[in-house]
Amino acid sequence: MKFFSENIEDLRTLYIANLRKALDMEQKITKALPTMIEKATDPQLASAFSNHLTETQGHLAKVESLLRNVNNGEADTSTCKAISALVTEAEDNIKDAADTTIRDITLIASAQQVEHHEIAVYGTLRTWAELLGEDEAAEILDSILDEEKNADELLTAIADGVNTAAANTTNAVPTHV
Numbered sequence: 001m002k003f004f005s006e007n008i009e010d011l012r013t014l015y016i017a018n019l020r021k022a023l024d025m026e027q028k029i030t031k032a033l034p035t036m037i038e039k040a041t042d043p044q045l046a047s048a049f050s051n052h053l054t055e056t057q058g059h060l061a062k063v064e065s066l067l068r069n070v071n072n073g074e075a076d077t078s079t080c081k082a083i084s085a086l087v088t089e090a091e092d093n094i095k096d097a098a099d100t101t102i103r104d105i106t107l108i109a110s111a112q113q114v115e116h117h118e119i120a121v122y123g124t125l126r127t128w129a130e131l132l133g134e135d136e137a138a139e140i141l142d143s144i145l146d147e148e149k150n151a152d153e154l155l156t157a158i159a160d161g162v163n164t165a166a167a168n169t170t171n172a173v174p175t176h177v
């Protein structure tokens with residue numbers, strides 16, 4: 001973990017600094033996903049989280065290796081404040097949900113916010129790797145990006161079913177007598 005400010009003067013230094021943040025991001029997601037699996041009621045949702053935990057462990061290993069390759073063998077992390085905030089918000093949302101359907105919906109919403117952040121992070125890192133002539137790294141980053149996009153699309157598909165179930169339940173309760 002870095003506690004001092006970095007002097008970022010060029011794209012390579014910026015790329016390395018953001019790989020450090022991506023490593024912290026994947027470590028935090030790896031820690032958060034087991035709770036999300038445990039709290040999910042919809043079996044498809046629990047299974048999607050479980051599969052993505054395996055993928056996330058792969059992302060962690062890939063980012064760590066990419067970082068070591070350009071950072072004299074070091075894999076020191078730098079705090080990803082965005083993911084810390086999203087994970088805290090997800091934990092609050094889980095606590096606030098009054099029933100399992102609402103909890104599933106909020107789990108999907110939180111997970112998609114995380115996936116969208118990851119998509120932005122890996123899209124940027126892949127482009128920077130290309131600009132720096134790090135072609136092999138760019139391919140690896142692109143493969144991670146694909147898995148993040150697929151995870152997001154799967155969550156959208158699962159949300160369709162869960163949201164419809166919640167809407168039907170809500171509509172079944174008369175608001176006027």
Ligand SMILES: [Fe+2]
Pocket residue numbers: 026029055056059118148
């Ligand atoms: Fe990831």
Ligand SMILES: [Fe+2]
Pocket residue numbers: 052056114115118148151
């Ligand atoms: Fe992800």
